Amino acid sequence: MTKYESLINDLAPRKFGKRGTIWTFILVVIIIIGLIAYIDQIRQGQVVTNMRDYALWGIYISNFVFFVATSFVGSATVAVLRLTNNSWRTPVVRIAEIISLASIVMAGFTIMIDMGRPDRLLNLFIYARLQSPITWDVIIIPTSIILSFLLLYFPLLPDLAILKKHHLKTKPTFSKWYGKLSLNWTGSKAQKAIQSKSIKIIAIMVIPVGILLQTIDAWLFSTTYRIGWDSTNMGAYFTSGAFVAGLGALITVVYIIRKVRGLEHYITDYHFDKLAQYLLVTCLAYVYFNINEYLIPIFNAPAEEEIHLNALVYGDYAGIFWFSQIVGLILPILILLFKKGRKPLPMFIVGIMVVLGSWWKRYIIVTPTLLHPFLPIEGVPESWHHYFPSMHEWLITGATLAMALLIITLFVRFLPVIPIQRTAEEKGLLNTDKKAET
């Protein structure tokens, strides 16, 4: 077996082991339970949620914002690292592209779950009003889905052709499908020229589109007269938060895949160290925006905003607020400052902390504001003064998260998670292989 063949053997997709099967089964069960809860929500109306006239948006929206944020990892790693010529990105870009696509697709689903009348979805196109930030979302989300898909697909073409050849004898049906999906990739000069040009265009486009997606998401909030949302800081704040959430998700998933697939030779401590430094920089930027958002208003916050900030810092939301700030941001920074903290296992823990912190951070951005309107909340049932998600909301939200993980799992099952062709090229294995062939 040549080095090139053993490389293909290492990186080619593999059947689920026992753990993989159980994992997939659990995800499917969570999705089915969530689907049942959603059907019940459609039948009874959103009265099954704990949202009411004051807390009119809840975890459906904060979960949507979370998905939008994690989908930024494609732009953050693939495009930014490409433009800055960071060649260490090779073994992690495919995973980033997969997370990016899974997240943005689920963001699209999640926002529909929040609609009171999903049966009128087409009204968004029939009666579209361009001045509404929701219409901007309707435009930017499908655009991002297409771009994320192409960003995953185009670099895959040579790998699919390799897999076609690899599975020719062992798994003929698989081989046929890989062949079809590889669009007759032969690796000719002309094909390579088209491919690299296309990837370059997409990689450049994905940065402004990614930033726009985050910003439009922020504008959903900052275009309202609401305390805590009505801030010019929001667009940049959301974009910088998206770097953190996306990289956190990437590091977590990379660690798990590396462990399960035994890819320690391909994704090394060096790569984790680089990812850690990247995460550290983005966390520091996010701290900067958090200071702008929560600390500076101490000086000049109007009375209503002070009530809002106090509820976050000392009041009902203090637990979640400090969890997202300390566990999701400050502790990761402290850990990442040390070389030992940038090793794979501590990085995995940091990744989980960042993802959890990011998820609850969106909850803290969406919910408390709605319960601090200008006019006092009176003349409604006592329970409407508070919000905590109902069982239906948890089950449905759990299902969307499971669905994102299932999409990632299936991609990992059927696609090479590390680009084979590029790794071979970088390791200088391709020329020897060609010689062996001819």
Add this chain to the structure above:
Amino acid sequence: MGNKKTQAASRREFLRNISNGSVLAVSGLAYYSLSSCKQPSEEKTTLLTTDGKLVKVANSEIEEMEHLHQGASPEEARKGIPGKKFVMVVDLAKCKNAKKCIEACDKHHNLTPDRPYIKVLEMQDNEKSAPYWMPKKCFQCDNPPCVKVCPVGATYKRTDGIVLVDNERCIGCRFCMAACPYSARVFNWGAPPEGQLDLPYSPETSLPSKIGTVAKCDFCPEMLRQNKLPHCVTSCPNGVIYFGDEIDDTVTNGEETVRLSTLLKEKAGYRYMEELGTKPRVYYLPPVDRLFPFEETTQENSES
């Protein structure tokens, strides 16, 4: 064999005859019930349609209709009442939280008490000033934040100043509710309460409510079309709410009719949170020289 055939055929014929007969009988009945007081002929009657056209209709086609106080159709409701600019003035000095406006509004809009369009809020501007009651409904802003953010144009501003919601177009995203700084809007979280559900839908009556859509105070356009006052104005025992037309420069609380400009000038009328720039069409008169002392909600003053 042949005999059996004819028997079967005659049975079929018999059945056919019966069914034809019953159809005739039913249609005859229907015909009779429609033209009970007229000759059963091809006579025609001249009628005036709602848009002012004279038409001839065969008597057999005329059906009696129950008279309903319906609002305009969703298309018609977008236009507004020509030559009007509706405006409301709430005199805070007169409100004692009797809540009659809420009751009347709930009744006519088929609302449950936990989700009213109107709220009477307990307000206090600062620690030293006395608390007062502030009836709050939709402000029908001239620069409405809700209309700006609606992705499908389900909520719109009319020429007569009223902001309405088309519940047949609303997708239930609740962005308008998030955008409204006055928390004026409510949502149909579950199935609407029973009663008055068989009316044809009109944004002017906001009836019947539809699940998964937004609703709010609508200034009762179906009453305005009949030159009547909104229910909250007529139900108020203390004449708190004045309603009228900015172009005529008059407002009335049902008892007295006053010049809008004079009233606002003399009593220092203001709009809530003027600084937001939403330009509400509801003005408040400050709670000075009050008719009633401020009392916390008790069983008595909510019933009186």
